[in-house]
Amino acid sequence: MSRFVNKFYKAFDTLVDTGAQSLENLFSRDVHHVIITGLSRSGKSMFFTTLMSLLSQRSQQTFDNLPLLRSLPKELIQSVELRPIEGEALFPLDRNLQKLQSRQWPESTEQIYGFELVLTTKPLNAISKLLRKSNQIIFRFHDYPGEWLTDLPMLHKEFVAWSDSAWSQQLNPPQKHYASDWHAFVESYDFDRLPNEELVGDYMQQYRNYLIAAKSKGITLLQPGSMLIPSPKFNWEKNGFAPLPSRIASDPEHPWTLLFQKNFEHFKKIWLAPLQESYFSKADKQIVMLDLHQGLSHSRAHLNQLKETLSNLASSFVYGADKWYKPKILFRHEISKVAFVATKIDLIPNSQHENFLHLLQDITSGIRAHLREKEVEFQHFLISAMQTTDPGSCENCLRFTNPDGDYEEWEFESIPDRLKALDPEQNYPAINTMVPKDVLARMNHAQGIDRLIEYLIK
Structure with a gap:
Protein backbone atom coordinates (compact mmCIF):
# COMPACT_ATOMS: atom_id res chain seq x y z
CA MET A 1 0.00 0.00 0.00
CA SER A 2 2.73 2.48 0.96
CA ARG A 3 4.53 2.04 -2.35
CA PHE A 4 1.35 2.67 -4.29
CA VAL A 5 0.49 5.85 -2.38
CA ASN A 6 4.04 7.12 -2.63
CA LYS A 7 4.01 6.40 -6.37
CA PHE A 8 0.75 8.29 -6.70
CA TYR A 9 2.06 11.36 -4.91
CA LYS A 10 5.09 11.50 -7.19
CA ALA A 11 2.94 11.03 -10.25
CA PHE A 12 0.47 13.69 -9.15
CA ASP A 13 3.32 16.16 -8.61
CA THR A 14 4.39 15.44 -12.17
CA LEU A 15 0.93 16.36 -13.41
CA VAL A 16 1.04 19.64 -11.52
CA ASP A 17 4.49 20.47 -12.95
CA THR A 18 3.94 19.48 -16.57
CA GLY A 19 0.18 19.71 -17.16
CA ALA A 20 -2.44 17.04 -17.78
CA GLN A 21 -1.15 13.72 -19.11
CA SER A 22 -2.71 10.42 -20.04
CA LEU A 23 -3.45 7.76 -17.44
CA GLU A 24 -0.84 5.60 -19.12
CA ASN A 25 1.85 8.17 -18.40
CA LEU A 26 0.57 8.68 -14.87
CA PHE A 27 1.57 5.17 -13.85
CA ILE A 36 22.68 19.06 -7.73
CA THR A 37 24.07 21.24 -4.96
CA GLY A 38 27.59 21.99 -6.07
CA LEU A 39 29.85 24.91 -5.31
CA SER A 40 32.01 26.45 -8.01
CA ARG A 41 34.54 24.00 -9.50
CA SER A 42 32.86 21.00 -7.85
CA GLY A 43 32.52 19.24 -11.22
CA LYS A 44 28.78 19.47 -11.92
CA SER A 45 29.10 20.02 -15.67
CA MET A 46 31.63 17.22 -16.12
CA PHE A 47 29.43 14.90 -14.06
CA PHE A 48 26.39 15.62 -16.26
CA THR A 49 28.43 15.12 -19.43
CA THR A 50 29.80 11.76 -18.31
CA LEU A 51 26.50 10.50 -16.91
CA MET A 52 24.62 11.17 -20.13
CA SER A 53 27.39 9.73 -22.27
CA LEU A 54 27.69 6.54 -20.22
CA LEU A 55 23.95 5.87 -20.19
CA SER A 56 23.69 6.54 -23.92
CA GLN A 57 26.60 4.21 -24.68
CA ARG A 58 25.15 1.62 -22.33
CA SER A 59 21.95 1.41 -24.33
CA GLN A 60 23.87 0.96 -27.60
CA GLN A 61 26.99 -1.07 -26.76
CA THR A 62 27.43 -4.68 -25.83
CA PHE A 63 29.63 -3.95 -22.80
CA ASP A 64 28.39 -2.72 -19.43
CA ASN A 65 30.19 0.48 -18.38
CA LEU A 66 28.04 0.87 -15.21
CA PRO A 67 28.22 -2.66 -13.76
CA LEU A 68 26.87 -1.76 -10.31
CA GLU A 86 10.09 24.30 -21.16
CA GLY A 87 11.53 27.77 -20.76
CA GLU A 88 15.03 26.54 -19.86
CA ALA A 89 18.22 26.28 -21.90
CA LEU A 90 19.24 22.71 -22.71
CA PHE A 91 22.45 21.39 -21.17
CA PRO A 92 25.25 21.75 -23.80
CA LEU A 93 26.19 18.06 -24.00
CA ASP A 94 27.42 18.14 -27.60
CA ARG A 95 29.50 21.25 -27.00
CA ASN A 96 31.10 19.73 -23.90
CA LEU A 97 31.93 16.51 -25.74
CA GLN A 98 33.50 18.47 -28.59
CA LYS A 99 35.67 20.41 -26.15
CA LEU A 100 36.78 17.17 -24.49
CA GLN A 101 37.63 15.65 -27.86
CA SER A 102 39.82 18.70 -28.53
CA ARG A 103 41.47 18.10 -25.12
CA GLN A 104 39.84 21.05 -23.35
CA TRP A 105 37.79 20.88 -20.17
CA PRO A 106 34.16 22.08 -20.39
CA GLU A 107 33.62 25.71 -19.44
CA SER A 108 32.27 26.61 -16.02
CA THR A 109 28.50 27.07 -15.86
CA GLU A 110 27.43 30.71 -16.04
CA GLN A 111 23.69 30.29 -16.61
CA ILE A 112 20.90 27.90 -15.67
CA TYR A 113 20.33 24.80 -17.75
CA GLY A 114 17.17 22.76 -17.25
CA PHE A 115 16.85 19.30 -18.75
CA GLU A 116 15.39 15.86 -18.35
CA LEU A 117 17.39 12.69 -18.79
CA VAL A 118 14.79 10.19 -20.03
CA LEU A 119 15.52 6.46 -19.89
CA THR A 120 12.96 4.34 -21.69
CA THR A 121 12.99 0.72 -20.55
CA LYS A 122 11.69 -2.33 -22.34
CA PRO A 123 8.58 -4.16 -21.04
CA LEU A 124 9.55 -6.94 -18.65
CA ASN A 125 6.91 -9.50 -19.65
CA ALA A 126 3.87 -10.14 -21.80
CA ILE A 127 1.45 -8.61 -19.29
CA SER A 128 3.36 -5.35 -19.09
CA LYS A 129 3.43 -5.22 -22.89
CA LEU A 130 -0.37 -5.27 -22.89
CA LEU A 131 -0.64 -2.59 -20.20
CA ARG A 132 1.87 -0.13 -21.63
CA LYS A 133 4.35 0.10 -24.45
CA SER A 134 7.25 1.34 -22.34
CA ASN A 135 8.27 2.62 -18.94
CA GLN A 136 10.13 5.91 -18.60
CA ILE A 137 12.53 6.73 -15.80
CA ILE A 138 13.13 10.47 -15.78
CA PHE A 139 15.81 12.41 -13.98
CA ARG A 140 14.97 16.11 -13.91
CA PHE A 141 18.10 18.20 -13.38
CA HIS A 142 19.14 21.83 -13.23
CA ASP A 143 22.71 23.01 -13.69
CA TYR A 144 23.57 26.48 -12.43
CA PRO A 145 26.57 28.58 -11.35
CA GLY A 146 27.83 27.43 -7.98
CA GLU A 147 28.38 31.06 -7.02
CA TRP A 148 24.60 31.53 -6.79
CA LEU A 149 24.21 28.69 -4.32
CA THR A 150 26.03 30.40 -1.45
CA ASP A 151 23.64 33.36 -1.66
CA LEU A 152 20.57 31.38 -0.60
CA PRO A 153 21.13 31.80 3.19
CA MET A 154 20.93 35.58 2.65
CA LEU A 155 17.16 35.17 2.23
CA HIS A 156 16.85 34.70 5.99
CA LYS A 157 18.84 37.82 6.94
CA GLU A 158 18.41 41.57 7.08
CA PHE A 159 21.09 43.73 5.50
CA VAL A 160 22.78 44.82 8.74
CA ALA A 161 23.02 41.23 10.04
CA TRP A 162 24.42 40.04 6.72
CA SER A 163 26.89 42.93 6.55
CA ASP A 164 28.17 42.20 10.06
CA SER A 165 28.57 38.50 9.32
CA ALA A 166 30.43 39.27 6.07
CA TRP A 167 32.89 41.47 7.98
CA SER A 168 33.31 38.82 10.65
CA GLN A 169 34.21 36.21 8.06
CA GLN A 170 36.69 38.54 6.39
CA LEU A 171 38.50 39.13 9.69
CA ASN A 172 39.12 35.41 10.22
CA PRO A 173 41.21 32.93 8.26
CA PRO A 174 41.26 32.10 5.47
CA GLN A 175 39.47 35.20 4.11
CA LYS A 176 41.55 37.71 6.03
CA HIS A 177 44.61 36.78 3.95
CA TYR A 178 42.92 38.10 0.82
CA ALA A 179 40.86 41.04 2.17
CA SER A 180 43.65 43.48 3.12
CA ASP A 181 43.25 45.74 0.05
CA TRP A 182 39.48 45.87 0.51
CA HIS A 183 39.80 46.66 4.22
CA ALA A 184 42.36 49.40 3.55
CA PHE A 185 39.98 50.95 1.01
CA VAL A 186 37.05 50.96 3.48
CA GLU A 187 39.19 52.24 6.36
CA SER A 188 40.04 55.41 4.46
CA TYR A 189 36.64 55.82 2.78
CA ASP A 190 34.67 59.03 3.39
CA PHE A 191 31.13 57.89 4.18
CA ASP A 192 30.08 61.51 4.82
CA ARG A 193 29.71 61.84 1.07
CA LEU A 194 26.16 61.06 0.00
CA PRO A 195 25.93 57.92 -2.10
CA ASN A 196 25.47 58.49 -5.81
CA GLU A 197 25.84 56.27 -8.86
CA GLU A 198 29.57 56.91 -9.25
CA LEU A 199 30.46 56.46 -5.58
CA VAL A 200 28.34 53.33 -5.15
CA GLY A 201 29.77 51.86 -8.34
CA ASP A 202 33.32 52.43 -7.12
CA TYR A 203 32.56 50.97 -3.67
CA MET A 204 30.99 47.86 -5.17
CA GLN A 205 33.87 47.38 -7.62
CA GLN A 206 36.38 47.38 -4.78
CA TYR A 207 34.37 44.71 -2.98
CA ARG A 208 34.02 42.69 -6.18
CA ASN A 209 37.79 42.80 -6.61
CA TYR A 210 38.10 41.18 -3.19
CA LEU A 211 35.56 38.48 -4.11
CA ILE A 212 37.46 37.68 -7.31
CA ALA A 213 40.79 37.44 -5.49
CA ALA A 214 39.33 35.26 -2.72
CA LYS A 215 37.61 32.94 -5.19
CA SER A 216 40.89 32.43 -7.07
CA LYS A 217 42.43 31.25 -3.78
CA GLY A 218 39.78 28.62 -3.11
CA ILE A 219 37.42 30.53 -0.79
CA THR A 220 33.92 29.02 -0.93
CA LEU A 221 31.89 31.22 1.41
CA LEU A 222 31.59 34.37 -0.71
CA GLN A 223 28.49 36.57 -0.67
CA PRO A 224 26.95 37.76 -2.81
CA GLY A 225 28.30 35.19 -5.25
CA SER A 226 25.79 36.60 -7.72
CA MET A 227 28.07 39.63 -7.99
CA LEU A 228 30.72 37.37 -9.55
CA ILE A 229 28.38 35.87 -12.14
CA PRO A 230 25.51 38.36 -12.45
CA SER A 231 22.04 37.30 -13.51
CA PRO A 232 20.30 39.32 -16.23
CA LYS A 233 17.33 39.48 -13.85
CA PHE A 234 19.13 41.70 -11.35
CA ASN A 235 20.79 45.02 -12.17
CA TRP A 236 23.86 45.38 -9.95
CA GLU A 237 24.74 48.80 -11.32
CA LYS A 238 21.37 50.19 -10.35
CA ASN A 239 20.54 48.15 -7.23
CA GLY A 240 23.88 46.93 -5.95
CA PHE A 241 25.16 46.70 -2.36
CA ALA A 242 28.20 45.58 -0.39
CA PRO A 243 29.05 45.18 3.30
CA LEU A 244 29.37 48.36 5.33
CA PRO A 245 31.60 48.75 8.40
CA SER A 246 29.64 48.33 11.62
CA ARG A 247 30.09 52.02 12.58
CA ILE A 248 28.02 52.88 9.48
CA ALA A 249 25.65 49.91 9.29
CA SER A 250 24.70 50.32 12.97
CA ASP A 251 23.15 53.71 12.16
CA PRO A 252 19.74 52.88 10.63
CA GLU A 253 19.34 56.46 9.35
CA HIS A 254 22.72 56.71 7.64
CA PRO A 255 22.27 57.36 3.88
CA TRP A 256 24.57 54.47 2.91
CA THR A 257 22.75 52.07 5.25
CA LEU A 258 19.34 53.15 3.98
CA LEU A 259 20.38 52.70 0.35
CA PHE A 260 22.03 49.32 0.78
CA GLN A 261 19.19 48.06 2.98
CA LYS A 262 16.71 48.94 0.23
CA ASN A 263 18.85 47.35 -2.48
CA PHE A 264 19.43 44.25 -0.35
CA GLU A 265 15.68 43.67 0.03
CA HIS A 266 15.21 44.25 -3.69
CA PHE A 267 17.90 41.63 -4.38
CA LYS A 268 16.09 39.08 -2.24
CA LYS A 269 12.69 39.83 -3.78
CA ILE A 270 13.68 40.08 -7.45
CA TRP A 271 16.42 37.46 -7.61
CA LEU A 272 16.99 35.20 -4.59
CA ALA A 273 13.41 34.28 -3.67
CA PRO A 274 12.40 33.37 -7.27
CA LEU A 275 15.68 31.47 -7.68
CA GLN A 276 15.00 29.34 -4.62
CA GLU A 277 11.37 28.76 -5.52
CA SER A 278 12.03 27.89 -9.17
CA TYR A 279 15.04 25.62 -8.82
CA PHE A 280 15.74 24.65 -5.22
CA SER A 281 12.31 23.92 -3.73
CA LYS A 282 11.05 21.30 -6.21
CA ALA A 283 13.52 18.50 -5.55
CA ASP A 284 12.86 15.22 -3.77
CA LYS A 285 16.48 14.08 -3.99
CA GLN A 286 19.73 16.00 -3.60
CA ILE A 287 23.34 15.44 -4.66
CA VAL A 288 25.83 17.59 -2.73
CA MET A 289 29.03 17.71 -4.81
CA LEU A 290 32.29 18.76 -3.14
CA ASP A 291 35.81 19.32 -4.43
CA LEU A 292 37.91 18.48 -1.35
CA HIS A 293 41.12 18.76 -3.38
CA GLN A 294 40.71 22.53 -3.49
CA GLY A 295 40.66 22.80 0.30
CA LEU A 296 43.45 20.27 0.80
CA SER A 297 45.69 22.22 -1.57
CA HIS A 298 45.34 25.35 0.60
CA SER A 299 44.87 24.75 4.33
CA ARG A 300 42.72 23.30 7.08
CA ALA A 301 41.02 26.70 7.38
CA HIS A 302 39.70 26.32 3.83
CA LEU A 303 38.18 22.93 4.66
CA ASN A 304 36.69 24.27 7.89
CA GLN A 305 35.07 27.02 5.87
CA LEU A 306 33.68 24.48 3.42
CA LYS A 307 32.14 22.65 6.40
CA GLU A 308 30.62 25.95 7.60
CA THR A 309 29.27 26.68 4.11
CA LEU A 310 27.44 23.34 4.01
CA SER A 311 25.94 23.88 7.45
CA ASN A 312 24.70 27.33 6.45
CA LEU A 313 23.03 25.90 3.35
CA ALA A 314 20.93 23.45 5.36
CA SER A 315 18.26 26.10 6.00
CA SER A 316 17.94 26.86 2.27
CA PHE A 317 16.33 23.53 1.36
CA VAL A 318 13.13 21.77 2.45
CA TYR A 319 13.96 18.40 4.01
CA GLY A 320 11.63 15.68 5.24
CA ALA A 321 11.35 11.92 5.50
CA ASP A 322 9.66 10.08 2.62
CA LYS A 323 6.64 8.49 4.30
CA TRP A 324 3.62 7.18 2.45
CA TYR A 325 1.13 8.73 4.88
CA LYS A 326 2.69 12.19 4.77
CA PRO A 327 0.62 14.52 2.53
CA LYS A 328 2.22 17.09 0.25
CA ILE A 329 1.65 20.62 1.48
CA LEU A 330 0.77 23.00 -1.34
CA PHE A 331 2.40 20.49 -3.72
CA ARG A 332 5.90 21.37 -2.42
CA HIS A 333 8.53 18.67 -2.55
CA GLU A 334 10.61 17.72 0.43
CA ILE A 335 14.09 16.29 -0.05
CA SER A 336 14.02 12.81 1.46
CA LYS A 337 17.32 11.42 0.16
CA VAL A 338 20.74 13.11 0.07
CA ALA A 339 24.00 11.93 -1.49
CA PHE A 340 27.21 13.61 -0.35
CA VAL A 341 29.72 13.25 -3.17
CA ALA A 342 33.45 13.94 -3.21
CA THR A 343 34.49 14.43 -6.84
CA LYS A 344 37.70 13.90 -8.81
CA ILE A 345 38.86 10.90 -6.78
CA ASP A 346 41.02 9.83 -9.71
CA LEU A 347 43.42 12.53 -8.45
CA ILE A 348 44.36 10.50 -5.37
CA PRO A 349 45.69 6.91 -5.16
CA ASN A 350 43.26 4.08 -4.42
CA SER A 351 45.17 3.42 -1.21
CA GLN A 352 43.91 6.79 0.14
CA HIS A 353 40.24 6.47 -0.82
CA GLU A 354 39.17 5.21 2.61
CA ASN A 355 40.79 8.19 4.37
CA PHE A 356 39.25 10.50 1.76
CA LEU A 357 35.79 9.08 2.49
CA HIS A 358 36.25 9.61 6.24
CA LEU A 359 37.35 13.20 5.58
CA LEU A 360 34.19 13.76 3.52
CA GLN A 361 32.09 12.40 6.40
CA ASP A 362 33.81 14.77 8.83
CA ILE A 363 33.17 17.81 6.62
CA THR A 364 29.47 16.96 6.27
CA SER A 365 28.90 16.32 9.99
CA GLY A 366 27.19 19.68 10.58
CA ILE A 367 24.58 19.39 7.84
CA ARG A 368 24.06 15.69 8.62
CA ALA A 369 22.92 16.58 12.13
CA HIS A 370 20.16 18.68 10.53
CA LEU A 371 19.19 15.80 8.22
CA ARG A 372 18.91 13.35 11.14
CA GLU A 373 16.44 15.68 12.84
CA LYS A 374 14.32 15.57 9.68
CA GLU A 375 14.73 11.76 9.36
CA VAL A 376 16.30 12.19 5.92
CA GLU A 377 18.27 9.32 4.40
CA PHE A 378 21.85 10.06 3.31
CA GLN A 379 24.99 8.33 2.08
CA HIS A 380 28.54 9.33 1.08
CA PHE A 381 30.13 8.60 -2.29
CA LEU A 382 33.48 9.02 -4.01
CA ILE A 383 33.27 9.55 -7.77
CA SER A 384 35.32 10.59 -10.77
CA ALA A 385 33.73 11.67 -14.04
CA MET A 386 36.82 10.57 -15.95
CA GLN A 387 39.90 8.51 -15.08
CA THR A 388 42.65 11.03 -15.87
CA THR A 389 45.45 9.28 -13.95
CA ASP A 390 47.21 5.91 -14.05
CA PRO A 391 48.64 3.79 -11.22
CA GLY A 392 52.22 4.70 -10.39
CA SER A 393 55.25 2.69 -9.34
CA CYS A 394 54.21 2.56 -5.67
CA GLU A 395 51.02 2.22 -3.63
CA ASN A 396 50.71 5.99 -3.10
CA CYS A 397 51.89 6.99 -6.59
CA LEU A 398 49.96 8.25 -9.61
CA ARG A 399 51.03 8.98 -13.17
CA PHE A 400 49.36 11.61 -15.32
CA THR A 401 49.84 14.01 -18.22
CA ASN A 402 50.26 17.61 -17.03
CA PRO A 403 48.94 20.68 -18.91
CA ASP A 404 52.30 20.99 -20.74
CA GLY A 405 51.87 17.51 -22.18
CA ASP A 406 54.54 15.86 -20.04
CA TYR A 407 53.86 12.48 -18.43
CA GLU A 408 54.97 12.54 -14.79
CA GLU A 409 54.58 10.66 -11.51
CA TRP A 410 53.71 11.94 -8.03
CA GLU A 411 53.99 10.17 -4.72
CA PHE A 412 51.39 11.20 -2.12
CA GLU A 413 51.57 11.42 1.62
CA SER A 414 48.66 9.89 3.54
CA ILE A 415 45.45 11.93 3.29
CA PRO A 416 44.08 12.92 6.75
CA ASP A 417 40.88 11.10 7.67
CA ARG A 418 39.48 14.07 9.63
CA LEU A 419 40.06 17.81 9.87
CA LYS A 420 41.82 17.68 13.24
CA ALA A 421 44.41 15.30 11.78
CA LEU A 422 45.48 18.00 9.31
CA ASP A 423 48.12 20.42 10.55
CA PRO A 424 46.84 24.03 10.21
CA GLU A 425 49.62 24.95 7.77
CA GLN A 426 49.78 21.60 5.97
CA ASN A 427 48.51 21.24 2.40
CA TYR A 428 48.44 18.70 -0.41
CA PRO A 429 49.18 20.09 -3.89
CA ALA A 430 46.36 19.19 -6.28
CA ILE A 431 47.16 17.42 -9.54
CA ASN A 432 46.38 19.48 -12.63
CA THR A 433 45.86 17.09 -15.53
CA MET A 434 45.44 17.55 -19.26
CA VAL A 435 42.35 16.04 -20.87
CA PRO A 436 43.45 12.56 -22.02
CA LYS A 437 43.53 11.67 -25.71
CA ASP A 438 41.29 8.62 -25.24
CA VAL A 439 38.36 10.59 -23.81
CA LEU A 440 35.57 8.04 -24.26
CA ALA A 441 37.64 5.16 -22.93
CA ARG A 442 38.61 7.24 -19.90
CA MET A 443 34.97 8.19 -19.29
CA ASN A 444 34.08 4.50 -19.37
CA HIS A 445 36.44 4.09 -16.42
CA ALA A 446 34.63 6.73 -14.36
CA GLN A 447 34.33 5.63 -10.75
CA GLY A 448 31.34 5.57 -8.42
CA ILE A 449 28.67 6.97 -10.75
CA ASP A 450 26.83 3.64 -10.99
CA ARG A 451 26.62 3.39 -7.19
CA LEU A 452 25.32 6.97 -6.99
CA ILE A 453 22.56 6.48 -9.60
CA GLU A 454 21.58 3.16 -8.02
CA TYR A 455 21.13 4.95 -4.69
CA LEU A 456 18.96 7.67 -6.25
CA ILE A 457 16.69 5.23 -8.09
CA LYS A 458 15.98 2.91 -5.16
Missing part, protein backbone atom coordinates in the same frame (compact mmCIF):
# COMPACT_ATOMS: atom_id res chain seq x y z
CA SER A 28 4.44 4.50 -16.29
CA ARG A 29 6.62 7.58 -15.65
CA ASP A 30 8.97 7.47 -12.67
CA VAL A 31 10.22 11.04 -12.17
CA HIS A 32 13.17 11.84 -9.94
CA HIS A 33 13.53 15.57 -9.22
CA VAL A 34 17.24 15.81 -8.41
CA ILE A 35 18.90 19.03 -7.32
CA LEU A 69 23.71 -0.11 -11.66
CA ARG A 70 21.59 -3.19 -10.93
CA SER A 71 18.21 -1.40 -10.95
CA LEU A 72 18.73 -0.62 -14.64
CA PRO A 73 20.36 -3.64 -16.26
CA LYS A 74 21.87 -2.92 -19.66
CA GLU A 75 19.50 -5.25 -21.49
CA LEU A 76 16.49 -3.43 -20.00
CA ILE A 77 17.30 0.03 -21.41
CA GLN A 78 15.65 0.74 -24.75
CA SER A 79 16.80 4.33 -25.27
CA VAL A 80 18.33 7.36 -23.57
CA GLU A 81 17.20 10.86 -24.47
CA LEU A 82 18.03 14.39 -23.36
CA ARG A 83 14.98 16.64 -23.31
CA PRO A 84 14.67 20.35 -22.54
CA ILE A 85 12.45 21.67 -19.79
